[in-house]
Amino acid sequence: MRKYYERTFQYLRRIKEAVRRFDREARVLLFGSFAKGTHRPDSDIDVLVVTKLADKLERRLEIRVRIAEDIGSCTPFEIHIVTPREYEEWYTKFIDRYVEI
Known part of the structure; x- marks a missing residue:
C-alpha cells in the first residue's frame, strides 16, 4: 500500500x-x-470520475474494471463514478476542495 501513497499522482x-x-x-x-x-x-x-457514460451501470463497471486492471484491485483508492448530473446535484454540495487531474 505504501507505493500508492508515495506515488499518488x-x-x-x-x-x-x-x-x-x-x-x-x-x-x-x-x-x-x-x-x-x-x-x-x-x-x-x-477519486471522483465524472462521465456521461455513468448513466449505465454496465459502463460504470467496465470503467471500474479497467482502472483495477491498470492500478490493481486492492488499493487505497476509493473510486466514485458518477454522471455530470449526479456530480452537480450531490457531490458539489459536500466537496469543498478538489484537485482536477
Whole structure:
C-alpha cells in the first residue's frame, strides 16, 4: 500500500488514462483528505470520475474494471463514478476542495 501513497499522482494519472479510453471528456478529481492536505497514513484516497457514460451501470463497471486492471484491485483508492448530473446535484454540495487531474 505504501507505493500508492508515495506515488499518488502517478497513479491518479493512470486512472485518468484508463477513464479517458472510454470517454475523452471525462473528469477525474481528487477530493477528501488528500485534496485538503489533511490525510493520515491510513487514509483512503478519494477519486471522483465524472462521465456521461455513468448513466449505465454496465459502463460504470467496465470503467471500474479497467482502472483495477491498470492500478490493481486492492488499493487505497476509493473510486466514485458518477454522471455530470449526479456530480452537480450531490457531490458539489459536500466537496469543498478538489484537485482536477
